[in-house]
Amino acid sequence: MHWTNRRSxxxxxxxxxxxxxxxxxxxxxxxxxxxxxxxxxxxxMVGNLKVFVGAESFDHYAHWxxxxxxxxxxxSWYLWIQRLVLTACVIAHIWAATVLAVRARRARPVRxxxxxxxxxxxxxRTMRWGGVIVLLFVVYHILDLTTGHLNPVGDRQxxxxxxxxxxxxxxxxxxxxxxxxxxxxxxxxxxxxxxxxRTLGQRTTAGERRARAASLGFAVALCAGFLSVPLxxxxxxxx
Amino acid sequence: xxxxxxxWRQPDPQNKxxxxxxxxxxxxxxxxxxxxxxxxxxRLTLEGEEPVAFDHDCREGICGMCGLMxxxxxxxxxxxxxxxxxxxxxxxxxxxIDVEPWRARAFPVVKDLVVDxxxxxxxIQAGGYVSAPTGSAPDAHxxxxxxxxxxxxxxxATCIGCGACVAACPNGSAMLFTAxxxxxxxxxxxxxxxxxxxxxxxxxAQDEAGxxxxxxxxxxxxxxxxxxxxxxIGRLNxxxxxxxxxxxx
Numbered sequence: 001m002h003w004t005n006r007r008s009x010x011x012x013x014x015x016x017x018x019x020x021x022x023x024x025x026x027x028x029x030x031x032x033x034x035x036x037x038x039x040x041x042x043x044x045m046v047g048n049l050k051v052f053v054g055a056e057s058f059d060h061y062a063h064w065x066x067x068x069x070x071x072x073x074x075x076s077w078y079l080w081i082q083r084l085v086l087t088a089c090v091i092a093h094i095w096a097a098t099v100l101a102v103r104a105r106r107a108r109p110v111r112x113x114x115x116x117x118x119x120x121x122x123x124x125r126t127m128r129w130g131g132v133i134v135l136l137f138v139v140y141h142i143l144d145l146t147t148g149h150l151n152p153v154g155d156r157q158x159x160x161x162x163x164x165x166x167x168x169x170x171x172x173x174x175x176x177x178x179x180x181x182x183x184x185x186x187x188x189x190x191x192x193x194x195x196x197x198r199t200l201g202q203r204t205t206a207g208e209r210r211a212r213a214a215s216l217g218f219a220v221a222l223c224a225g226f227l228s229v230p231l232x233x234x235x236x237x238x239x
Numbered sequence: 240x241x242x243x244x245x246x247w248r249q250p251d252p253q254n255k256x257x258x259x260x261x262x263x264x265x266x267x268x269x270x271x272x273x274x275x276x277x278x279x280x281x282r283l284t285l286e287g288e289e290p291v292a293f294d295h296d297c298r299e300g301i302c303g304m305c306g307l308m309x310x311x312x313x314x315x316x317x318x319x320x321x322x323x324x325x326x327x328x329x330x331x332x333x334x335x336i337d338v339e340p341w342r343a344r345a346f347p348v349v350k351d352l353v354v355d356x357x358x359x360x361x362x363i364q365a366g367g368y369v370s371a372p373t374g375s376a377p378d379a380h381x382x383x384x385x386x387x388x389x390x391x392x393x394x395x396a397t398c399i400g401c402g403a404c405v406a407a408c409p410n411g412s413a414m415l416f417t418a419x420x421x422x423x424x425x426x427x428x429x430x431x432x433x434x435x436x437x438x439x440x441x442x443x444a445q446d447e448a449g450x451x452x453x454x455x456x457x458x459x460x461x462x463x464x465x466x467x468x469x470x471x472i473g474r475l476n477x478x479x480x481x482x483x484x485x486x487x488x
Contacts, residue, residue, distance in 0.1 A: 019483040022442045023412070023452030024476060028483075100410070100452040107344050107411030107451035113247075113258050114311040114337035118409055120457035125409075127454065195455040201477030203470050 023103065024199075026096040031196035033089035033096075038189065040086055045225040051238055052228075055160040062159045094135070101128055123191035130188045137181035167233035175234040179227060186223035190215050240266045240332035244279065246291055247339045249348050256348065258337070268328035272315060273298060273305060275327055276338075292351040300324040300464065303399030306406065307352055308339040313403035313462040321401065321464040341406035345413070345448040358448035359400050359416060365444035366437035367420040369429045388426045395423040397465040407462035410451030415459035417445050418475035419467045425478055438478040 019025045050061045069078035118125040140150065145162055148154030153165040167175045193215035202211050232238045241264045249256025263279050270278070273295050280290035296304035300321040307322045309315035315325045330336065340348050345358040384392075396419075404415035421438050424430030430437070446452075453472060460469045 015483060018439070022439075022479070023446050024442050024479045025483060026452060027454075027476070028480060100454065104410035104412070104451035104454075107449060108342050109344050110342050110348075112308060112311060112339055112342055113245075114308075114339065116311040118456055118458055119461065124454070124456040191455070198455050198469075198473045199476050201473055201480055203473030203477055205468060205470055208470055208473075 023100060026100055027195075027199045029092055029096040030100075031199040033093040034192055034196050036089045037086065037093065038193065040082075041185075041222060045222055048229050049225065051160065051163060052232070055158075058160040058163075059158055090135075090138075094131075097128065097131060121191060123187040126184075126187055127191055130184050133181065133184045134188055137177075137184070140177075141181075163229065164233055164239055167230040169234055169236065172234060175230045178230045182223055182226045185226075186219045189219040189222065193218060240268060240327065240330070240334075242266055242275075242327075242330065242333070243335040245335065245337045246352070248291070248351055250289075251350060252347055256351075258339075266327050268326065270327045271298070271323055272307070272309070272325040272327065273323050292349075292353045294353050295323055298323040301399060303401040306341060306401045306403055308337075308341065308406055310337050313341070313406040314401075314464050318461065319464055319466045321399075324464075341402050343402075343405050343411045343450065345411070345450050346402060346405065354402070356400070356402050358450070359402065359413070361448060362413065362417055362441050362444045363400075363420065366433065366440040367424070369424060369427075370433065371429070382428050384427060392423050392426040395419045395426070395467060395471050398423075398463075398467050399465060401464060403462045403464060404459035404467075405450065407458045408451065408453075409456055409458060410454055412453045412459075413445050413448070413450040414453035414472050414475070415463060415467055415469075417441050418471040421475045421478055422471040425474065434478060435482045438475060439482050442475070442479060 020029055047061060047065075050058045066076045066079055073081075123130075144150040144166060145159070148156055148162060151162045151166055152168075152171070153162050155161055165171075167178070194211050197211045197215070198208075202208065229238070241262070244261045244263060245258045246261060247256050248259045261279055263275060263282075266275050266278070273293070276291060276293060283290045293307065294304045296302040298305070300323060303321075305322040306314060309322070309325070314320060314322050316329050317325050338352065340346075340352045341354050341356075343354075346354040346356055349355050398416060398419040400416060402416070405411060405413050408414075421441060424437060425434050455469075455472065457469055460467060
């Protein structure tokens with residue numbers, strides 16, 4: 001009979017192993033990395049809205065991003081640190097998702113002959129493929145508006161011009177692609193945020209209602225913010 | 240009423256199974272689903288065919304033995320109802336009904352619609368208990384329990400371990416089951432001494448058995464004949480997080 005905990009105090013690596021080994025631990029990894037990525041998205045979305053202030057303000061903002069942390073850090077260092085952290089989060093997020101997806105597939109080797117689709121929500125049903133679409137979009141988006149390789153202008157000194165050229169009315173298909181990708185991201189966040197809160201210990205009925213409502217509201221607000229820029233350019237409100 | 244049944248037949252774990260079509264006639268709407276299967280089996284027996292094997296015991300909805308995937312829904316179309324308590328009035332004359340066993344690697348098919356759910360026993364063995372001294376019984380109210388905790392613990396304790404949550408889960412996860420046990424014991428003072436080890440050991444046993452991981456899709460609670468709430472999973476997650484991030488005293 002064991003009245004006390006059998007486990008002794010683990011080392012730091014022991015704790016990390018303990019925390020990530022189980023399926024619940026992998027969900028924790030997904031939740032924490034997901035929240036870091038969402039915080040970045042909020043900052044990114046708010047920064048984007050500078051486009052409505054004017055070309056100078058937007059370009060100045062883009063330049064300022066490179067000077068965060070100076071003179072303590074050399075120019076652009078902060079940006080690269082942030083990029084490294086975000087990339088690490090993306091990798092950890094995808095790693096945990098892949099392990100869990102493979103595990104889920106193996107957990108049901110014989111499929112049902114008759115199966116209803118998942119009832120919960122469209123968002124919950126499309127997390128995995130939605131995530132893949134978001135990843136492909138992020139790759140395209142970086143090549144488009146960060147490095148400029150896929151941008152019609154690609155002038156890294158004047159990002160405002162890149163944005164305006166990118167979403168010009170005759171390039172409506174680019175805008176459409178962005179809209180679809182952002183909506184996919186919105187669905188991913190709607191279930192992802194709720195799921196992250198639950199994984200991190202949300203545990204009451206009333207709290208569940210609030211968490212679901214907050215996740216939906218947050219996803220809609222973030223989508224609206226992100227969509228406002230390409231749509232405004234395509235509709236000629238920003239030029 | 241007359242019905243067409245498509246039932247999974249599998250002679251043993253080694254042989255492959257398949258869906259076989261049967262027609263049943265003169266089914267009373269007041270029959271339970273299992274009584275309807277009994278009727279089919281009587282006929283099959285008289286015709287010299289092998290009857291359909293399915294699990295059942297109390298037929299009162301409290302033992303957790305019965306459990307069939309009926310038209311792709313665990314325990315059939317009626318909410319918070321076990322297969323034995325499901326009545327044929329839920330169906331219409333002329334319906335075609337697909338009947339399959341729970342599908343999970345951790346629940347291998349024994350025969351036809353019978354699956355081996357001892358994986359659940361292994362999860363319970365890993366930590367679904369409290370250690371209690373033997374001897375004379377303590378006074379009933381010697382250990383006070385807040386009413387809200389007692390109610391929530393009791394709600395979680397109504398889990399009958401039928402496996403519908405696993406059957407319904409898109410990931411084949413046993414989280415609702417394991418979380419119900421962790422919640423039930425973790426809310427009560429008697430469950431505190433082993434609380435930390437319990438969650439780690441039960442989750443490990445669940446993973447070991449080959450169940451999938453939970454993605455909070457929420458398919459389990461609507462399928463649960465006892466309506467175990469989804470939030471028990473949050474309680475397990477919180478216990479797990481505490482157990483893995485805080486050093487023991």
